[in-house]
Amino acid sequence: MQQVRAVVARAQGAPVEIAMINVPDPGPGEAVVKVLTCGVCHTDLHYREGGINDEFPFLLGHEASGIVESVGPDVTGVAPGDFVVLNWRAVCGECRACKRGDLHYCFATHNAKQKMTLADGPDAGTELSPALGIGAFAEKTLVAAGQCTKVDPAARPAAVGLLGCGVMAGIGAAINTGAVGRGRSIAVIGCGGVGVAAVAGAALAGASPIIAVDIDARKLERAKAMGATHTVDSSVTDPVEEIKRICAETYDGADGADVVVEAVGRPETWKQAFYARDLAGTLVLVGVPTPDMKVPDIPLIDVFGRGGALKSSWYGDCLPSRDFPMLVDLYLQGRLDLDAFVSEEIGLGDVEAAFARMHGGDVLRSVVVL
Template sequence: MQQVKAVVAKAKGAPVEVVTINVPDPGPGEAVVKVQACGVCHTDLHYREGGINDDFPFLLGHEAAGVVEAVGPDVTAVAPGDFVILNWRAVCGECRACKRGQLQYCFNTHNATQKMTLEDGTELSPALGIGAFAEKTLVAAGQCTKVDPSARPAAVGLLGCGVMAGIGAAINTGAVARGKSVAVIGCGGVGVAAIAGSALVGASPIIAVDIDAKKLETAKAMGATHTVDSSQGDPVEEIKRICAEYYDGADGADVVVEAVGRPETWKQAFYARDLAGTVVLVGVPTPDMKIPDLPLIDVFGRGGSLKSSWYGDCLPTRDFPMLVDLYQQGRLDLDAFVSEEIGIDDIEAAFEKMHDGSVLRSVVIVDR
């Protein structure tokens, strides 16, 4: 066991604290990773606010990259010294989804068996099974995906959650491709990643929808062909108008990605899609939210698909190395998602910046 500094949320709504925690030596199927960089994701704020569950204290942080320090006795996929991106879907290989070759839908993803603790022995709940606002963290070895060690940790670590969720929602879940129109409602980090992914595969038009002018500017820089300020009018009608200009007879977008996670924006996404179009929900709702009232005939009459996207339906071992390669080739600008680099003591300030639209991601550089 070793002791390291880490960021912990001890109570609902209380400011996070930098404390000393205990990290066990890795057991079977486990690895200890020296964290280099970790993005500040809105999910971490959800944990602090009790929006996920009430299993306090939480060890926050999950969008991370680092170097494997030690592995358990039976671990062969990664070794000490490997540069890895951490993921929260270590697949089991044994469930029905895995056995039918759909590992990205694994029903039994898992985390480390042992628990990290506070100095007094209180067990910590690591965010998404990772807990990477820490100098070192203990994870299941399957949560470590080996990638090109020359890549910038602050940029590629964001594939561990938000960027992968957005790119995957568009490409994997929504099947966005050349010749398809896309609208993305909500242009935070995940929404902008969906726009970047849509641009990567040649979709057009790509319509960004938000109420924040700064976010719309960022969306355009990342590949949106059109922007819609939904505070100034009906975004559904504007999406339909734009798509009709591109494709004769279109009555909406082929794919609408909802990256907010609210009933009213989901309803906009539902009506903004074309006949036989697809709605992808990737924004994270709170437990109390309900799907808005919709006439069942509208659900039937429009056809198509209503999907939710969990982690962009990604398979980390397949998708992370590919996206890092595209980043290294200059075809996917992951650096653009890094708005600022901060220290481990600056996370409360980063939470505040989420609300004013001034950052896509604050990234904690752990070893600075």
Template structure:
């Protein structure tokens, strides 16, 4: 067992604390990873505020990269010294989805079996089964994906959640290809990543929709060809106008990615699609939200597909190395997602920037250890 510094949320809504925790030696199928960088995601804030569940205390942080320090019995895919990006869906290889060749839909993903604890023995709940606002963390070895060790840790660690969710929503779920038009509604970290994924796939036009000029500008830098401020103009009308200018007869975008997770923006996405277009929901709604009043004849009459994208429908072992290679080639600007680098003691201040009075638009603040 080792003792390391880590950031925990002890109670709902309480400020996070930097404390000493106990990290067990890895058991069978487990690995201890020395964290190099970890992004501050809105999901961590949701954990702190009790929006995920009430299994306090939480060990926060999950968008991370680091070096494998030790592995338990039976681990063969990674060895000590490997540079890895952590993921929160270690696939089982045995369930129906895995056996039918769809491991990205694994029904039985898993995390480390042992628990990290506070010094007094209180068990911690690691965010998304990772808990990486820590000098070291214990994970299932399948949560470690080996990537190019020369890549910048602060940038590639973001593939562990938000950036992968957005890129995957475009490429994997939406099946964006050259010649298709895309609209992305909501240009936070996930939405801007969906813009970047659409650009990587060769889509045109790529229409970014938001109410924040700074977020729209970030989308432009990552590949958006058109910007729509939906506080000033109707986004459905603008999406239809822009796509019709590019493709004769178009009546909306081929793929609309909703990255907000609200009924009203989902409805905009539904009607912003062209006939037989695809709507991808990657924004995460809260449990009480329901679909807007929508005539069933419109669902039938417009055709196409209404999809949800969970973690960008990614398979980390396939997608992480590929995207890191594209980053290393200069074809995917992951550095653009790193708004600032902070210390492990600065997480609470960063939460305030994200959600408190005078909240500031950032793509990602990244804890660097």
């Protein structure tokens, strides 16, 4: 058992705080990881606001890189000293999805069985709920060994750690879920970290045109820097009509984009994405809605008549053991600019301020460096 500093959300809506926590020695199938970096993701804010569940207190943080410090019995996939990116899809290998070869749809992904706990104060011993089963706003964390994905140690930790959630979600939404590629067009509605990552993924895959849509000029500029061929300010321009116009200029007869990625998670933008598709086009929802949101009122004949596919992208439909090393290699080759996603490096005590900057749209990612 070790005691380390960590960022804890004790109650819904309350500011996060630094607390001492207990990290157990790893048991069977588990690993203790010394955290090097962890990105501040909007999902962490969802946890703090009670938007995920009410299992407070939460140990926040999940977009992380680190060094494996120790492993439990029977762990063979990673060893002490390995540089890893943490993931929240430790596949079981035994469920129906895994047995048919669809490991990225594993029905029984798992986390560490032991619980980290608060170490001091009147609630010492209280079990913590780690964000997405990781809890990496901490000097060290306990995870399932399958949540550790080995990558090239030459990579910058602050950059490649972001593959642990948002960047992978966006790239995967475009490439894995949307199956975008050469000869296909894509529009991305919402250009925060996930949306800009979808733009980057589309550029990697050779899509054209790549249309970025947002109401914030700063976000549109970031999208352009990551490969968007066109930008649309939807605060002044109808994005559906503009997407259709741009695609028709590129492909004669096109009536929208082949793939539209919705990276906001709101009914209004989902509806825009629905109608911005070409016939038989694909809509990919990767923005996370709140539980109260409903599918917008769309005539069923429009769903039937436009054809295509309406998909949700969970973690970019990624398989970490396959996708993380590949994307890190592309980064080291200079073909994927993960450094561009790191807006600032901060300390553990700066997470609450980073949440405020996230609301203002000033950053793609604040990254805690330990």
